[in-house]
Amino acid sequence: MAHRFLSSTNRFSARFAFIFTVSLSCTYLCYSILFCRSTVMTNRGYEGRRCPPSKNAGGKKLLGKLDNCASLEVRSALDGSAAPRGYSDLRNIKATASSGSQSDDMKLRNMSVAQKYGNKKLPNALIVGVKKGGTRAVLEFIRIHPDVRAVGTEPHFFDRNYDRGLDWYR
Numbered sequence: 001m002a003h004r005f006l007s008s009t010n011r012f013s014a015r016f017a018f019i020f021t022v023s024l025s026c027t028y029l030c031y032s033i034l035f036c037r038s039t040v041m042t043n044r045g046y047e048g049r050r051c052p053p054s055k056n057a058g059g060k061k062l063l064g065k066l067d068n069c070a071s072l073e074v075r076s077a078l079d080g081s082a083a084p085r086g087y088s089d090l091r092n093i094k095a096t097a098s099s100g101s102q103s104d105d106m107k108l109r110n111m112s113v114a115q116k117y118g119n120k121k122l123p124n125a126l127i128v129g130v131k132k133g134g135t136r137a138v139l140e141f142i143r144i145h146p147d148v149r150a151v152g153t154e155p156h157f158f159d160r161n162y163d164r165g166l167d168w169y170r
């Protein structure tokens with residue numbers, strides 16, 4: 001008698017656990033479909049923001065050839081014509097803009113590095129030196145490291161572009 005009672009209790013709790021698990025799964029599934037649709041199985045997180053971190057994103061390499069992600073960002077910025085004043089001495093901008101129109105070229109020229117590549121951080125390190133002091137050589141040696149990302153040309157923020165503000169510099 002006691003054995004039968006125990007087994008019926010076990011069966012009841014097993015059934016309850018099964019129903020509870022199924023209902024929990026259904027709730028989670030509905031929640032995922034209704035509220036998290038944009039983050040499930042898509043790469044929308046990267047659209048218009050920043051590229052996925054690349055191990056070899058050294059400055060010159062990065063500025064030299066725009067990968068798909070950077071191009072996407074440039075294209076979206078051009079479409080939205082959201083190009084404030086900016087960075088006049090970026091040589092490599094020309095490479096991307098060559099296929100576009102003259103106005104696209106101008107917009108690209110006026111974009112800061114942050115707008116082109118989505119990196120809104122201030123630099124962690126600055127190389128300061130007098131003219132002909134060998135600063136370029138220092139930069140080239142440091143940027144060999146895969147974790148270092150640096151601009152391709154000197155931004156001249158403190159001497160020529162200081163009035164443009166930190167938003168431009170980022």
Ligand SMILES: Nc1ncnc2c1ncn2[C@@H]1O[C@H](COP(=O)(O)OS(=O)(=O)O)[C@@H](OP(=O)(O)O)[C@H]1O
Pocket residue numbers: 129130131132133134135136137
């Ligand atoms: N290790 C070492 N030893 C001696 N000389 C060196 C060294 N590294 C760079 N250089 C020379 O430095 C000159 C470039 O300096 P910068 O990078 O500061 O150039 S710049 O002022 O920004 O244009 C440049 O000199 P010039 O060739 O006379 O222009 C480099 O040859």
